[in-house]
Amino acid sequence: xxxxxxxxxxxxxxxxxxxxxxxxxxxxxxxxxxxxxxxxxxxxxxxxxxxxxxxxxxxxxxxxxxxxxxxxxxxxxxxxxxxxxxxxxxxxxxxxxxxxxxxxxxxxxxxxxxxxxxxxxxxxxxxxxxxxxxxxxxxxxxxxxxxxxxxxxxxxxxxxxxxxxxxxxxxxxxxxxxxxxxxxxxxxxxxxxxxxxxxxxxxxxxxxxxxxxxxxxxxxxxxxxxxxxxxxxxxxxxxxxxxxxxxxxxxxxxxxxxxxxxxxxxxxxxxxxxxxxxxxxxxxxxxxxxxxxxxxxxxxxxxxxxxxxxxxxxxxxxxxxxxxxxxxxxxxxxxxxxxxxxxxxxxxxxxxxxxxxxxxx
Ligand SMILES: Cc1ncc(COP(=O)(O)O)c(C=O)c1O
Numbered sequence: 308x309x310x311x312x313x314x315x316x317x318x319x320x321x322x323x324x325x326x327x328x329x330x331x332x333x334x335x336x337x338x339x340x341x342x343x344x345x346x347x348x349x350x351x352x353x354x355x356x357x358x359x360x361x362x363x364x365x366x367x368x369x370x371x372x373x374x375x376x377x378x379x380x381x382x383x384x385x386x387x388x389x390x391x392x393x394x395x396x397x398x399x400x401x402x403x404x405x406x407x408x409x410x411x412x413x414x415x416x417x418x419x420x421x422x423x424x425x426x427x428x429x430x431x432x433x434x435x436x437x438x439x440x441x442x443x444x445x446x447x448x449x450x451x452x453x454x455x456x457x458x459x460x461x462x463x464x465x466x467x468x469x470x471x472x473x474x475x476x477x478x479x480x481x482x483x484x485x486x487x488x489x490x491x492x493x494x495x496x497x498x499x500x501x502x503x504x505x506x507x508x509x510x511x512x513x514x515x516x517x518x519x520x521x522x523x524x525x526x527x528x529x530x531x532x533x534x535x536x537x538x539x540x541x542x543x544x545x546x547x548x549x550x551x552x553x554x555x556x557x558x559x560x561x562x563x564x565x566x567x568x569x570x571x572x573x574x575x576x577x578x579x580x581x582x583x584x585x586x587x588x589x590x591x592x593x594x595x596x597x598x599x600x601x602x603x604x605x606x607x608x609x610x611x612x613x614x615x616x617x618x619x620x621x622x623x624x625x626x627x628x629x630x631x632x633x634x635x636x637x638x639x640x641x642x643x644x645x646x647x648x649x650x651x652x653x654x655x656x657x658x659x660x661x662x663x664x665x666x667x668x
Contacts, residue, residue: 312612312629313612313613313616314612314615314616314627314628314629314630315628315629317615317616317619317620317625318619318625318626318627318628319625319628320619320620321619321622321623321624321625322623322624323623323624323625323647323650323651323655324624324625324647325578325624325625325626325627325642325644325647325648325651326627326642326643326644326645326647326648327519327643327645327646327647328519328564328645328646328647329645329646329647335519335520335521335556335560336521336552336556338559339520339521339555339556339559339560340552340555340556343555349549349551350549350550350551350554351548351549352541352546352548353375353376353537353540353546353550357551357554357555358376358550358551358554361376361554361557361558362374362375362376362525364558365512365525365527366527368500368501369500369501369504369510369512369525369527370499370500370501370502370504370505371504371510371527371528371529372528372529372530372533373527373528373529373530373532373533373534374525374526374527374533375525375526375527375533375536375537375540376523376524376525376550376553376554376557377523377524377525377526377540377545378522378523378524378545378547378550378553379522379523379524379545380407380485380487380511380513380524381407381411381412381415382524382540382543382545383511383524383525383526383536384407384408384450384483384485384511384526385408385412385415385416385419385420385543386526386536386539386540386543387448387483387509387511387526387528387532387536388400388408388416388420388422388447388448388450388483389416389420389422389539390509390532390535390536390539391447391448391481391483391508391509392420392422392447392448393535394447394481395447395448395479395481396447397445397446397447398420398421398422398423398447399422399423399424399425399444399445399446399447400416400422400423400424400425400446400447400448400449400450401424401425401426401427401439401442401444401446401448401449401450402424402425402426402427402434402449402450402451402452402485403426403427403428403433403434403450403452403455404426404427404428404429404430405430405455405456405457405458406450406452406485407452407456407485407487408424408450409424409426410457425442425444425446427439427442427449430457430458431458432458432461433455433458433461433462433463434451434463436463436467436470436471436474439471439474439475440474446480447480447481448480448481448482448483449471449475449480449481449482449483450483450484450485451468451471451482451483451484451485451507452484452485452487453468453484453485453486453488453489453492453503454488454491454492454596454597454599456487456488456599456641458591458601459590459591459592459595459599459600459601459641460488460491460592460595460596460597460599460600460601461591461592461596462492462495462496462596462597465496465498468503468506469506471506472506472507481508481509482506482507482508483507483508483509483510483511484503484504484506484507484509484510484511485511486504486510486511486512486513487511487512487513487516488513488516488517488597488599489503489504489510489512490512490517490518490564490565490568491516491517491568491571491572491597491598491599492596492597493568494568494569494572494597495572495596495597504527508528508529508532509526509527509528509532510525510526510527510528511524511525511526511527512524512525512527514553514556514557514560514561516643517564517568517571517598517643517645518557518560518561518564518565519560519564519645519646520553520556520557520559520560520561521552521553521556521557522553523550523553523554523556523557564645564646567646568598570649571598571644571645571648572595572596572597572598572644574598574644574648574649575595575597575598575599575600575642575644576594576595578642578644578648579592579593579594579595579600579642580594581656581660582602582660584660584664585660585663585664585667586664586667586668587604587605587606587667588602588603588604588605588667589602589603590602590603591603598643598644598645599641599642599643599644600641600642601639601640601641601642602627602639602640602641602642603633603637603638603639604637604638604639604667605636605637606636606637606638606667607632607636607638608630608632608638611630611638612630614663614666614667615627615630617666618659618662618663618666621662622655622658622659622662623655624651624655624656624659626659626663627640627642
């Protein structure tokens with residue numbers, strides 16, 4: 308028996324979907340491995356030509372001395388913060404109250420590493436430079452997430468990042484970048500990854516969000532930092548005997564999709580404006596600054612869900628498969644643009660939003 312919600316079931320039946328790169332299934336891995344010579348030697352416990360060449364490529368892309376492949380960002384970032392705390396002899400770090408480490412990692416940083424956290428700023432806005440300047444507590448590291456996912460993917464101006472970086476360097480505070488969506492921010496800043504990462508001491512990037520790979524992460528920094536990160540990776544059980552399904556697919560989709568980030572960003576701006584034309588609908592940010600944004604619809608879930616189910620059946624276009632009730636009578640969801648958006652015929656998209664606008668009136 309299906310356990311799908313009526314909305315998820317209706318979404319699954321549509322021929323076109325608005326977000327992501329298409330339906331998620333194991334074809335993602337099959338496609339990535341298709342063109343690879345079966346005689347290619349696998350990696351062993353983090354060593355081997357194929358993993359090392361991918362790491363070197365990513366280090367060059369990020370403008371860092373070295374890069375290490377990890378099975379997950381959760382593992383990589385806890386390790387990065389641990390290394391900086393050990394180096395500074397201070398068991399305290401600061402980050403946004405809605406940081407992934409704070410709300411999605413079951414307190415791994417606190418439970419495994421006994422690191423205290425300072426939550427900087429408010430939940431509903433980006434960390435401000437003034438809040439960093441006013442911080443009186445001694446911290447080893449400040450983590451900045453670009454874009455700030457839980458508030459719709461907002462970004463500070465580049466000049467503010469430069470000022471944060473200069474302040475941290477002057478104070479001896481290590482600056483770490485949660486760059487789970489790093490490629491996605493580059494078109495807005497009009498900077499290369501290396502130019503942006505030069506502001507940070509350590510950087511994590513992901514391969515299954517905008518890139519759409521299977522899983523996996525890179526942690527990059529100077530040589531001494533990455534040597535320590537490999538020791539911690541072993542301690543965390545992150546040295547799977549082989550990680551090739553992850554880094555080979557990461558490499559395959561990175562090459563395909565990193566160059567398309569500017570296009571995804573423009574399409575996100577186009578889609579957000581279609582949403583904003585509908586009564587009761589607002590996007591956060593109103594004009595996206597990356598390929599992602601959040602949609603808020605001022606209608607209770609029990610009223611909105613049947614409207615969307617009807618819309619999908621009528622138009623064959625699926626907008627979203629879930630609704631979160633973010634506050635009393637308001638639903639929200641996240642949109643991330645990838646390859647799927649360009650597959651929707653323009654007249655179909657136009658019709659879908661005309662119908663949505665009419666249904667929400
Ligand atoms: C901003 C951010 N940081 C870190 C992570 C952790 O990545 P992983 O799922 O690879 O552990 C995520 C995952 O969603 C994320 O969105």
